[in-house]
Amino acid sequence: MTGVYVALGANLDSPERQLDSACMALQQLPRQNSFRVSSYYRSVPMGDVPQPDYVNAVAYFETELAPLELLDALQAIELQQGRQRLVRWGPRTLDLDLLLYGDEQIQTPRLTVPHYGIKSREFVLIPLEELNPSLVLPCGTGIATLITDAMRQSLQLIHP
């Protein structure tokens, strides 16, 4: 079993319900256990495409699925929940991004792990810290060193 962290994001079609459904689907994945999810946070859209605020969270679970099998499973859940890739960095019903796969560093045409935004996105770092304050990235950086007061103030806790 490998411990993995997945970022959840949604800003269309009842985003909180989208994340609830995604959490149910993640818990149904084969060969996984120890599922935990952070609180939900409201965040201002990153990027310059006008769109509604996001609801973000991070989930943790252990899996026997290989990285690309897990990626396929995440993309299937996104599609089941109506994900349409119309505009790059545009609004979406559900985004599931594989942030970390154990301590592995993966670089393939389909998958880069750790996720390229993991060190800069407050809507990833704050929920990650909630799940594991002492988390150290494969490069050796502790996530606690990456979080600023400005990041904390930019996110609004929705519900634990």
Ligand SMILES: CC1(C)Nc2nc(N)[nH]c(=O)c2N=C1O
């Ligand atoms: C469009 C882009 C880059 N911006 C985001 N902005 C926020 N706040 N949350 C996201 O999940 C998110 N996802 C994205 O893909």
